[in-house]
Amino acid sequence: MRRYFARKVAIYLLTFFVAVTLNWLIPRFMPGDPVLRMLTRTSVSNPDAIAPMREYYNNVFGLDVPLWRQYLNYWAELLQGNMGISVWLFPAPVTEVILDAVPYTLALLIPSILLSWYAGNKVGALAARRKWLDNTVLPLGYALTATPYMWIAIVLAWSLAIIAGVFPVAGGYSFDLQPSWSLVFFNSLIQHWFLPFLSLFLVAFGGWAIGMRNMIIYELEADYANYLEALGAPRRLIRRYAFRNALLPQLTGLALQLGVLVAGALVTEIVFGYPGLGRLILMAIQNQDFFLLQGAFLFIVIGVLIANFVIDIVYVLVDPRTRTGMTGGAA
Amino acid sequence: MSLRVDNLKVYYRTLRGDVKALDGATFTVADGEIMGLAGESGSGKSTLSKSLIRLDTRMRLVEGGVELDGKPLPIGDQDAMNAFRFKEVSLIPQYAMSALNPTRKIGKMISELLGARGVKYSEIKPELERRLDLVGLKREVLNNYPIELSGGMKQRMVLVLSTLLNPSLLIADEVTSALDVSTQRAVAETLVEFRDREFVKSMIVVTHDISLVYQIADTIMVMYAGKLAEKAPADVVVNAPRHPYTQLLISSLPEVGVRYADRKLAGIPGSPPGLLNPPAGCRFRDRCPLAFARCVEEPPFVEVDKNHHVACWKAQ
Amino acid sequence: MRTRPRYIAALFTAVLLATTACEGGDSGSSGNSSNGGQYPRNETLYTSGSAWGPPTTWNPIVPGYATGTVGLVYEPLFIFNPEKLELEPWLAEKGEWSADNKTYTVTLRDGVKWSDDKPLTADDVKYTVELGKIKAVPYSNLWNWLASVEATDQRTVKFTFSDPRVQEWENWLYENAIVPKHIWESRSEADITTHKNEKPVGSGPYVYQAHAQDRMVWKKKDGWWAEKALNLKVAPTYVVDIVNSSNEVALGLLTSGRLDLSNNFLPGVANLLKGDFKVKTYYAEPPYMLSANTAMLIPNTTKAPMNDVAFRKALAESIEVKKIVEGVYGNIVKASNPTGLLPVYDQYVDQATVSSSGFTFDTNKAKATLAAAGYKDTNGDGKVEDKAGKPISLKLIVPSGWTDWMEAARVIAEGAQAAGLNIVAEFPDAAALDDARTAGKFDLLLNNWTGVSNTPWTYYNYLFQMPVQAQQFSANFSRYQNQAAWELVQKLSRTPSSDPAYKTTIAELQKIQLTEMPAIPLWYNGMWAQYTESAWTNWPSEAAGAPKDFPSTWNNMWELGSIKMLTQLKPVSSK
């Protein structure tokens, strides 16, 4: 067990190292020059100022040392939580920009991922045994997963926010509020959060429900289920086993989904005018703000790695087969 | 009489009509009797053995009845049947390798199963451990997951579990087909031992390997195309079969008693009729070297000798 | 395990309750100004259209600061009145040129205070101007022609020029905000341009209240100097500028009455105005919007055939601007005068030159112009080849995602194709386009960096600025070199508007521009502004008696008088 985890941790560290290195490399091999960005932004009209300003911004962005040094500096700074300075939002530090945005994104992603997973699995499992549910959930689930996410988001925003006016159109909380520990503020947060959350929840939910339903039906046909039936075990026990076993591939799916959902958040945040990392990424791309982009990607990489690690651990706890694999690997 | 099966007809419902996979079986299995059930693939062995414990959703009880220890066995009623399963009738499935839930520790699964059947695990545990000892499994396997056991161990584990509540009838469906020869023999011997120790009263051992079943079975029943062909004490079936099909079956094997390969029952030319609309009369007619005019009528399964039943006009 | 679904149900009910509770809260809270952290609707102005990213800096020295940093908090010495085309004293009480135009003396108003209550003095002005000696400060070129700045007393600043560029100086005077020396002097040279300057201390009517990822909130401060000096009071207690996520979201906010002023480009706005959405614009009829800047087709004159004036002429003649104005914009913009001068400069347009040398859309004429200059279709592909017979294939680039410009570029390419010019539209990322423009690696592009200002000098400086560098950051993207024109531009810069030479110099420049076509003016981009009267009225409009200020929150519009819009607004409830 210990060895298994040591190996896992080593793999994750290696992945992290490679991701960071790639992350560092990408902007340096992409067209576009952050210093030029800044010079354009400040509209230097004084020809004499161009050279000194180049030098100045090269220094600000740490581009005035040899590449290998830049790489080492990048690591050194990174380990202190420093990811450089944003070009687009100059002179804000990337770390700060990201940390300001992250709470919103996490507040959307984590509940929508986990709740859709939970609810999708529950409903999918129920659908596997109730005909009427199956007849409603299955087409609904297929419809939800087949609809482009953008559509769902726009339809929700348009119908519930703009036309019906039940939910706000944009913002992280009401534009007439200042953050405080009050019920009004909390209400406002929830209200603004709900539609973007719902849109993410719905798309993911459909997929999980269908997946679970099919997995359960498959599991109920499995040999162990037949054997238990032959020994007169009650349906309830067999279903419990089937549910649990069907959950395992769903867990793997969850790990895979995590990265995809971050991309989903990008569209959500734009359609619902919701603040967060997704919007930042889009703007960073449009503005060739590689430092911000680097930071955002790094954050996502870390997030996905952590999530996968957690799921790895959970997997080991729930699936004995991986554990034998571990001892097998250690032996 | 432990088991009495009377004119049992179980069909499969399909879109094209009923598949008459078990079309009127009448036989008995005595207390302490190990009956080998042989016949080529598709002859209805599994249908018969499943019928005795659990009809699957596509199977339909058409006619006939079953009695176990003098009480009727409600095989057509899933819920009523549940009370008998495991306790009165039990099964060692063909797929013993994958019969245990992979994500539960074996002990835990057994305890949950027993709990659900109203049996206290703690009370039965000493007996369980004794039987594990008997089949040569360490008691620790209860703390293992199925994947941690070898194929043979799993087979023995299922054997112990299926017989734990001392059922009257144990159905072992092709238990050995997936095992290597030495393990096959060991499992077969264990079956006999369980009968001898009265863990089970009687057994139906389904196989298409007569050579193996001959070593452990008291009687052998041969099926052909959903019908019973012949039932007799094992050495009678092997040495003096009366049904032309059995005769061909036996003669197509290498010398009995010696090690014979897994030839199955394939040496007879032609193939059995489809069971969707089987022809009237003797179903072996098309392949039977002795077939004659009368054979267009269906031969009854009658006792031609003591404990020797045959369904053939030539044998009467 | 079993009880978990109930938690979810509870959560859902909580959300529903919150929804209904807040609906009640919304209607109940308006008019209740005692409500804790809530900005009362009738005291709050909601704006959007200038910020596209979270507010992260309040440093007025480098562009990129939060909306309103300059304008609401930091103020210039003068503001520009585009209606009268003259500077209006703002922090300054007056400014005067010496008789020889070598020195300029600014007298500051009495009693102007920073928001930390320290007085704003001549030292602050001197300090701000001298910041330009730092190369990274955008106005560092000021010191190419300014010799010295001197605070002669608390309220008097004397500027001595080595080269008195009157027009450029006046431009500087209203475009740059004064910062408090007592706060800034402790900052290092590098800090001046990299400091975020949180909680800015300024002289303007608002102070920092709060900001979040998606908003910037300003709060009115007591005792703004203009209340006494000019009898001007900003009406909204709070200004909440909403960070744009998309124009669709802005439209949603606007039509649902949650946004008072949208400075977004809303493509279908003409329909909105006709429909019952209570949305208003400056003009009730097309073009609805004031003109903000001139959209120009920029040919890269360092490349053939763009280096040939006949080619540029023919290109200009091939473009059906009407199709852009109507088809692409639905009439919310106006076709440009051939001179490219904005409508506010109409008085300077030399109509004689325009009618003799101006261009109009005429495909046949374009073909004739090409033929006359030796561009013929020698290979019979329907497109002309260059004079040497080699095929011409040019790209017109506009930023991807700028849907109106993309459409316009297609119209331009179509027109050119019809005249036999093989031009296709392409849409790189905005930033990639920036790089191409700066480095001169393009054939043709659209640009509109020449907007309303105190003087057409900014426009001609944009067109003719020299010397042409390897990288052009702000002007002369055509890289057009004409020493005579450049000298005229410099002359214009030194000529006071009152001097008769001012108008004649402009006329001479027009002639060069129309005959040489360094860039092709196409249409005037609108100063997008749509407002609702759900909370505020008396918006700027053409209507008689209505304020005439620019209704815009875009950065650098405040000092063009938009700040005065805030003093004219009236809350609906007190109408």
Ligand SMILES: Nc1ncnc2c1ncn2[C@@H]1O[C@H](COP(=O)(O)OP(=O)(O)O)[C@@H](O)[C@H]1O
């Ligand atoms: N689910 C089913 N549906 C239709 N026919 C079936 C089904 N299962 C088995 N059969 C048919 O029933 C007959 C008997 O099958 P089975 O009892 O499995 O034979 P055995 O066990 O002797 O190989 C075969 O002809 C087979 O094709």
Ligand code: SF4
């Ligand atoms: S009944 Fe006839 S056909 Fe059938 S086995 Fe006997 S002899 Fe052969």
Ligand SMILES: [Mg+2]
């Ligand atoms: Mg079978």
